[in-house]
Amino acid sequence: MLCPLLYNRLKFIVLLLSALLAGTAGAETLLKRNVAYGNDEEQRFDVYAPPQAKGAPVILMVHGGGWQFGDKEMRRVVENKLARWVPKGFVFIAVNYRLLPKIGPLDQARDVARALAMAQELAASWGAERSKFILMGHSAGAHLVALLAARPELAAEQGASPWLGSILLDSGALDVPAIMGSRHLPLYDRAFGKDPAYWHAVSPFQQLSRPSSALLAVCSSQRQHACPEARRFVDKASQLGTRAAVLTQDLSHGEINQKLGEESDYTAAVEAFMRGLDKRVAQALK
Template identity: 55%
Template sequence: MYLQLRQRLRTVSLGLLSCLFLMSPAQAGLLRERLQERFAERHAATAENTTENDEFADTSVTSNSLPAGVRVIRNLAYGADAKQRLDVYLPTHPLTNAPVIFMVHGGAWRTGDKAMSNVVDNKIARWVPEGIVFISINYRLLPQADPLLQAQDVATALAYAQQHATQWGADAHQFVLMGHSAGAHLVSLLAADPTLATRQGAQPWLGTVSLDSAAYDIPRIMAAKHYRFYDKAFGSDPAYWQAASPLQQLKAQPTAFLAICSTQRPDKPCDQARDFVTQAKSLQISASLQPEPLTHKEINQQLGLSNAYTQQVETFLAGLSQLLCQRIVPDKATHCFRN
């Protein structure tokens, strides 16, 4: 089977070379350009889409693979759709007024799952035993729901979790939003305009951690050469681009914001993240940029491991409230918030 596949690839490659020799220079140039575009699109999938698909191949977290001292309540319904479900990870010991990390998975707005190991494993192992509740959510995906409806789902899930927080020993006023990739875009959109969340019944939250979004400025993306999955997500209407763009929706508000970005991705997400943070600071929002020499996948996967990256995120978390600081293991945090 492998040899047959190699032979077929070799035949296709020789055929393409023959076509190039028979074409005029202009035709050959157009073919080369098209092949380069196709290669770029496939490479883009590695950065923002196939990388996510690699994560899907990981074994989802189950009750049998939970870290010691962690339990989970699965598939709580915050809406009528089968995708509108969330999982709550808790310590095995009782909690009182615990802070909450509220996680939104990625997947190019069209795939992904709340139980993927890259989404939850290292994070729950690090934080839940210390008395931090970790909530991971699903939401409706393309083509069923566009990104604005997905953001509405995230807000509805947040409102549900806050309303039920006391049942888990958590504090409704001690939530931190976190999202990776497409999920990072969704939490960034809610952070940019919190009224999108409050209209669904959500209360203000402490801060937002955006894990490697490259979609802060949707009109800028769509006006330039871009990857195909953006067309599937955002369509062709400039008014929709504006409405779904965190940078264009950014309003003065008190929520702290941390933008983490990969310096390894070819589409340079740090450029847009930097612009968003700069604009937020101009509105007197506490915002910071954290570039990381990690791949798109590693930014999600390695958060929660014992490394400098995790410690910097924990410094941000510890600065959000005294309660959060107290739940972060002392030798992991460099400072605590002081009233």
């Protein structure tokens, strides 16, 4: 077996080669790897930025993996998104966070908030604008982003400033009590345990009680409960005064993540939402 240090170096080399082939590294992209936002080795993020960026908008991406697996360097997390948005002038940040069983989803959301706060603090050094962040997450990562959108005080407590909007890529959980009260996969028991009070505390639907930054919930029509759950969440957000929408896609749970950034109607629809967030974002997406 490879030692962890050699394994990580090999992963990094593979990532760089993939990015070069995609036209998103080398001369076109500045890569800062493993920027620390905490003391734990998992509290790290990678930064990809176009050269000579100035006032650039930022996409901060949170990977999925059932709250216990996943990594910021996975190809399906970064490749197509980098190829699409860094050449358009976006800074792209991919975040790791502490995983189960080390901590649970509530503290994972705090990790994402802490990463956001650190990225906002350092944004100017990458040519980015701290007020122009878009949060994006897939699966478990989308749940964490949705929880921060529903409970923005969690982000504020970690020093983060408000962000432009949140893009939820087929969230793993929006109504946690409903999931736990019905037949569900064992991964939810590992993530949320047996305490109904905790279910409520980490459930974006239950925590949503006031207007938030804009929301786009992408859902897979191939998953039975994904789109009805997304519509309920978006309907509640809209009733509270949030600009919120559902984007249904006939793609698998994994494809919702992997294919975003490809030239497609799906990517175009996500970008249409992004344009409405800010003039600078709209200018970059012309």
